[in-house]
Amino acid sequence: MQEFLVVSAIGEDKPGIINALSQVATESGCNILDTRMTVLGGEFALLMMLNGAEAAIIKASDQFPAVADRFGLTTILKRTQPRRVNQAARPYRVNVVALDHPGIVREIAGFFGNRQINIEEMETGTYAAAHTGTPMFSLEMTVNVPATIPIAGLKDAFVTFCDERNLDASIEPRR
Numbered sequence: 250m251q252e253f254l255v256v257s258a259i260g261e262d263k264p265g266i267i268n269a270l271s272q273v274a275t276e277s278g279c280n281i282l283d284t285r286m287t288v289l290g291g292e293f294a295l296l297m298m299l300n301g302a303e304a305a306i307i308k309a310s311d312q313f314p315a316v317a318d319r320f321g322l323t324t325i326l327k328r329t330q331p332r333r334v335n336q337a338a339r340p341y342r343v344n345v346v347a348l349d350h351p352g353i354v355r356e357i358a359g360f361f362g363n364r365q366i367n368i369e370e371m372e373t374g375t376y377a378a379a380h381t382g383t384p385m386f387s388l389e390m391t392v393n394v395p396a397t398i399p400i401a402g403l404k405d406a407f408v409t410f411c412d413e414r415n416l417d418a419s420i421e422p423r424r
Contacts, residue, residue, distance in 0.1 A: 252306040253329045254279070254299045256313060260322035262293040269320065270297065273312045278305035293322075298329070338393035339400075340369070340423035343407075347416040349375050349386040357388060360410050364403070367393045391423055 274281050279301035286295045299309060310326050317324040347353060354373060361368055371390035378385045404420055411418040
């Protein structure tokens with residue numbers, strides 16, 4: 250029987266962190282199923298999902314704290330189950346670019362949350378516009394649109410929502 254473990258780690262960015270964490274997983278007999286890693290400011294952040302036999306998950310859980318201490322990481326280990334896929338939902342990719350200002354993420358999350366549309370993945374960032382240096386905001390996310398929601402109406406509502414806020418945006422099927 251396969252067991253599943255999610256590892257969350259955050260700490261000062263240093264070379265070798267990914268190698269050390271993946272080595273723990275491999276040497277414990279676990280398989281790395283999914284990973285998200287980024288550096289925010291000077292901080293390294295990771296989410297990793299492993300699977301393996303019960304003994305392998307226990308071994309990995311016992312070994313992660315020593316590696317975390319060696320790199321000065323704060324970690325959280327949590328047992329989980331495989332994700333249940335909603336066959337009645339369709340994945341869509343949302344992209345937004347706009348002048349940066351507070352509240353954009355909350356407003357976009359509210360648009361989808363108020364419609365009971367789950368945000369599956371999201372990545373945001375800021376950058377300086379070419380030539381002017383104006384602070385810009387970008388967002389990419391994947392949402393799962395329930396089959397009960399008509400796509401044409403959702404797209405129209407999203408375009409109106411974005412136009413009212415001067416957001417350049419698109420919503421397209423995820424490929």
